[in-house]
Amino acid sequence: MIKNCAVILAAGEGKRMKSSHPKVLCEILFKPMIDWVTACAVEGGVADLCVVIGHLSEVVRSHLNPSIETALQSELLGTGHAVMQAKDFLKRHGSGNVLILNADAPLMDSETISNSLNFHVRNENAVTVIAAKVENPFGYGRIVRKDDDTLLKIVEEKEATDEEKEIKEVNSGAYWFNCQALLTALERIIAKKNVAADGSKKEYYLTDIIEVILGLGLKATAFNAESPHLVPGANDRVQLLQLNEIAKKAVLKKHMLAGVSIPCADGVIIGPDVVIGRDTVILPGTILKGKTIIGSDCTIGPNSLVDNTVIGCNVTLNNTQSVDSVIADEAQIGPFVRLRPNSNIGKGVRVGNFVEIKNSNIGDGTKISHLSYIGDSDFGSDINVGCGCATVNYNGSTKSRTVVGNDAFIGCHNSLVAPVSIGERAYTAAGSTITEDVPADSLALARARQVIKKDWVKNKSPYKKK
Amino acid sequence: MIKNCAVILAAGEGKRMKSSHPKVLCEILFKPMIDWVTACAVEGGVADLCVVIGHLSEVVRSHLNPSIETALQSELLGTGHAVMQAKDFLKRHGSGNVLILNADAPLMDSETISNSLNFHVRNENAVTVIAAKVENPFGYGRIVRKDDDTLLKIVEEKEATDEEKEIKEVNSGAYWFNCQALLTALERIIAKKNVAADGSKKEYYLTDIIEVILGLGLKATAFNAESPHLVPGANDRVQLLQLNEIAKKAVLKKHMLAGVSIPCADGVIIGPDVVIGRDTVILPGTILKGKTIIGSDCTIGPNSLVDNTVIGCNVTLNNTQSVDSVIADEAQIGPFVRLRPNSNIGKGVRVGNFVEIKNSNIGDGTKISHLSYIGDSDFGSDINVGCGCATVNYNGSTKSRTVVGNDAFIGCHNSLVAPVSIGERAYTAAGSTITEDVPADSLALARARQVIKKDWVKNKSPYKKK
């Protein structure tokens, strides 16, 4: 089998982004644009990638998976010049085809990649321009076809005749090239004098390469992709918002058609890698990110932020932020809850308002209803934690764990000073600071007795006069 | 007076919902679709209802008000067959008219019901098709009228000629029938052999019944309703979102025209039964549900969830969740507050950040400013509750009440261990666990004296080296 490859152009500066960071790391649905493009190449069947980096190249390189090859474009002299920098990579794939993608056009899709490759191979093209029909073609290169439907030329806005301006089929900026044809065309260009009229270095573009290929009499055709969304790139942050909106709608639609209820999509952002079971309801203001997996019949939101969290079925997560955690079936979380990394919440657990959990295991059926912090802890099942409890996991120097046995009852306003262990069925009195281990079945008290000073208020008048 | 009735079709499976629950319980503005339909029938003057149930019939039946009659369609053989299952109900209303509604077309409105009934009666129709003009008629049955404006036929998309496809007046799927005419038509259909060409049971539809009625030479006309929104049903969750958006906008518009300010409608969802006074501002991310009633000059939101709560005038409710509670005039609640059921908040009360109140009465002018939980309590007026207080209402076995008198001062970090009573003007010291009643005008202390260990830090170096 011929092995195909892809060159991804990620060198551009993107001045209109007005950014100190690489343009290609700008995010769509909280995933950098370049990651959308590499992922869709791989999903489209092209796993052998070379990313051309340039502007802030080290930042981009260190973002990429180290297994991805890079080529440096140290002077930004156009997309044709960028591809040239990947010449060694291309030579190694001389017998195959190369896909050229733009790292700032994140809505390319894997179906288009595989369908256009089939088209490219079937037609024995030297180059296949991936094109799409758009409502408003203004600003894009128009696809001008010959009578036999092969490519006559790609004409840019400013060179287009009025008739050509009417063409709605436009160049997406992505292409399949036969590697040999591409290398031949590149050699021709290199052989020319690459100096502009004013003496500066000449820029050259992929469209120049296509002209050379057409000039050589090789076969070029445009593949008409179904989605118009793969065309627009993000050149400024207004366009970035537009691409976010397109991607957001597409992801929400996919989930709705699969049985997820979204009664109001306002502020709902679901990352491309999130999985959601049917009959789950996502309420407004809810962001689901990373590798989050949610079961069926859950209610998530409103106003929740869930990142890299695995959630079972029949879970309620109301006004909660959760990162890198696991929540079992039937848990009821929120409102106003924060689950920090490595929270492992058992089945049917209730975590109520103003509770923070971090790096802890909470056994099935345990209730932590209000105003508490459980950190670095191992809690058994069916424990009742009173209001206002804290695990004192840090003493200024080290962090220690708190262990609480099944069926224990932790009184209100307890400080559990770690390392400390509370036995099964043990009971701690409200207001206690627990500094020593509590045996199973025992009561622990650590508080002063109440004293009354009668008529103290009458005598002292401590209140402000009204 | 002739008594009219309605048959509501709620038997369908709605496979495209991809749901394990009945389709007709899918919600619009947090109210199940079937409840919208039954409510609008009743508001339109038709109180005598029969709901035809089928798919997951027991779930639907148990959702319905027990006063509503049901008929079981045990095999789902079409809308005509569904109406047949209500034959006994229809026979009891033989002298009147019957309205047929679809439980999955929730945006029918009561004006259309009463206006179309008037039209139906005035025209002495055997059947009146409730129709409406829509922008995009694709997929709907087109209303084809005779020259005298009566109904020639309803033609489905796939049978429509190009000319008929241009018709924008479409069948909503709701109808008024003369009961006798409907029963006659049903008898005719039953008399036929109800077996399809392939030997399976034949399905039949309401449109088949209309054909029979037209064949009998009875009068049929279409009533052209004003709103196009009563036509679309929800067949998948994308359509469900669309209906939610239509309903959302309609409800918001009604409130805005009545004097409610909504400076940004994003994430604002107001249920159909909510009442709001004028000059009240609803901020983004705010959901108002159930039988919530809000007075004038309030500011509600942002990011609040209010369910079944009665709120007075001049109330501020900022980033708060409130369920089944009452809040008097001038109360200031939030941000980050949760009012659980049976919270009764007095006039001018201030409930500040990270406070939970449950099943409690809070007297006028009392302040609970921070990080506290008040549950199962009766608080008088003008009390000051310090930061971090908790009523200890649960001892692992029973729940008990806390009573605090007027003008008391509860110090910070107090646990009030219920049952316990604190007298008027009593004062409790910060850090106390109050286990016994405190008389009026008295000071209660329950904490240890402070001890200093000089230079302990110097000697022990408890801190991690930086």
Add this chain to the structure above:
Amino acid sequence: MIKNCAVILAAGEGKRMKSSHPKVLCEILFKPMIDWVTACAVEGGVADLCVVIGHLSEVVRSHLNPSIETALQSELLGTGHAVMQAKDFLKRHGSGNVLILNADAPLMDSETISNSLNFHVRNENAVTVIAAKVENPFGYGRIVRKDDDTLLKIVEEKEATDEEKEIKEVNSGAYWFNCQALLTALERIIAKKNVAADGSKKEYYLTDIIEVILGLGLKATAFNAESPHLVPGANDRVQLLQLNEIAKKAVLKKHMLAGVSIPCADGVIIGPDVVIGRDTVILPGTILKGKTIIGSDCTIGPNSLVDNTVIGCNVTLNNTQSVDSVIADEAQIGPFVRLRPNSNIGKGVRVGNFVEIKNSNIGDGTKISHLSYIGDSDFGSDINVGCGCATVNYNGSTKSRTVVGNDAFIGCHNSLVAPVSIGERAYTAAGSTITEDVPADSLALARARQVIKKDWVKNKSPYKKK
């Protein structure tokens, strides 16, 4: 230099707002409409203002900056009559030009004001009508021009011919008048009998004044402004929402083009006076108000409310409400945090979940991670505050300050009873109520020793039987 002035019409009742408050105080992006109009006059170079007040005049007057002159229209007899009430003001500006603005048309912009003034002066007009082309001119006065492009007349909807109705250039209701010409026209009108046919007082409008000016043969022209958004006024709350949406989009676009990322604009409202640095991300559900200034590379939101707060660079503010505060570089705030007025947060400070800060200075590098209230305090740098701490700043009569030195360690569940001072590097034990000053390098304890009652649970069975 000729000094120009402006008369701003703010007397109208605006019945369709259904409000008990003045219409002109209705807000766009949380700024009253009249403040938009006065600000844009001043920014357009016209600083000498007279506001005509009428309905609820005292409320409007007390809202305005006292330096702004007002004229009272005690009977609401039209816009022409309103301008008449400013006659004394106009006489004092007799040699200049006067801009007439409507306080309920808040989207006028300063460029239009200065450009139209240049046009007015260059053309030596007696009156310049500020006009704009709109998509749907229905309801607006159409601009009918002569062949030489000067104004023939302004024709209202109900008097317009079908041909005139097609005109898309409409009157914005704002005008530049030569003061002398305006005063002359007003005298002519006053000289007439101002009684209507039915004997009631006659209303007269600015368009009547223009007719008089045209009748006098003076030069009148329309200035065609670029933005259609300056035309619509807010007559009801639906229109108020529409203007909010237009203003919202314009402000967001300005920030995005300058380098601010807004991946989802839902619930994002940015006031017109807010400043944001580049590469800062604003997440959904975030309201930025007042004179808020945000540096670069921050992440603000989701679901945050920031009012009059100055924020440095690289700050994270997650689900936080902040008012009248200052936050230095690299601070990490949230989620679920409230910063009340006069919170001064140092560099690299971490404020974690369920923390409230008020009127306090927090030194660089200090951590307040959970469930705490810091009020009226001066905290040094690199302090660690344990979970569940509270400054007890109020004793029922006075508020006092808490001072904590650098590198101190405050244990969990501490009450710091103000006035109190904790020295540098001092350490307080978990569960302590600190009532006396703690010297530097010392340990303070104020808690009871723990007591264990073995087998108490076994013997007492305090739990509810399951």
